[in-house]
Amino acid sequence: KAGVTQTPRYLIKTRGQQVTLSCSPISGHRSVSWYQQTPGQGLQFLFEYFSETQRNKGNFPGRFSGRQFSNSRSEMNVSTLELGDSALYLCASSQDSAQYFGPGTRLTVL
Amino acid sequence: EDKVVQSPLSLVVHEGDTVTLNCSYEVTNFRSLLWYKQEKKAPTFLFMLTSSGIEKKSGRLSSILDKKELFSILNITATQTGDSAVYLCAVIQYNNNDMRFGAGTRLTVKP
Numbered sequence: 267k268a269g270v271t272q273t274p275r276y277l278i279k280t281r282g283q284q285v286t287l288s289c290s291p292i293s294g295h296r297s298v299s300w301y302q303q304t305p306g307q308g309l310q311f312l313f314e315y316f317s318e319t320q321r322n323k324g325n326f327p328g329r330f331s332g333r334q335f336s337n338s339r340s341e342m343n344v345s346t347l348e349l350g351d352s353a354l355y356l357c358a359s360s361q362d363s364a365q366y367f368g369p370g371t372r373l374t375v376l
Numbered sequence: 377e378d379k380v381v382q383s384p385l386s387l388v389v390h391e392g393d394t395v396t397l398n399c400s401y402e403v404t405n406f407r408s409l410l411w412y413k414q415e416k417k418a419p420t421f422l423f424m425l426t427s428s429g430i431e432k433k434s435g436r437l438s439s440i441l442d443k444k445e446l447f448s449i450l451n452i453t454a455t456q457t458g459d460s461a462v463y464l465c466a467v468i469q470y471n472n473n474d475m476r477f478g479a480g481t482r483l484t485v486k487p
Contacts, residue, residue, distance in 0.1 A: 299475075309419070309464060311475035324475070356418050365410070367418030 268293065270359050270368035278374045284345040287371045291338050291359030298340040300332060303354040315340050347375045378403040380467050382478035390486050393455050397481045399465035400447040409448050411439055412464040419464055455485045
């Protein structure tokens with residue numbers, strides 16, 4: 267089976283812009299979770315989608331949103347980008363208790 | 377305030393050594409604890425622990441959870457240079473299923 271894929275791998279944006287990141291889970295996995303990783307804050311949970319519904323949400327402002335499609339692919343959107351949004355954004359798909367991460371999208375906000 | 381604390385923050389050992397990494401937590405409505413290994417890429421899932429006292433084992437790695445004392449340990453025996461990585465632990469809570477990560481332990485295994 268192919269692993270979790272994320273696109274794009276790298277992205278540079280300026281403050282105030284918005285960005286959409288994409289994640290394709292492992293075939294058959296219905297749960298997709300998103301995380302933000304920064305040197306200062308470490309790895310932080312954003313939200314989880316299951317069967318097109320947001321099931322869990324971390325402690326991030328409303329500028330961070332997401333959705334999941336019927337084929338389980340998920341997108342994450344960040345609006346009104348701030349410098350502090352520069353990070354590695356990871357998505358993970360899971361089935362049962364095991365979780366598999368994608369390679370991440372490195373977002374730089376200038 | 378809910379928190380997950382890992383120790384030590386960094387560790388340098390030689391091949392063949394055995395290491396023990398610690399993860400303590402103070403969270404409400406604890407549900408489960410997870411261990412990950414992160415090299416120069418995305419984290420790799422290692423273990424999920426929900427019940428106290430039951431050791432999970434995978435090759436040279438093993439982990440156990442103590443829900444009374446609120447901590448978990450990750451053991452690596454006969455370490456190899458390929459074990460060099462940051463090891464992360466995370467706790468999931470029942471109330472909101474939020475996943476809270478520790479800062480990680482950076483393990484360096486020297487030949």
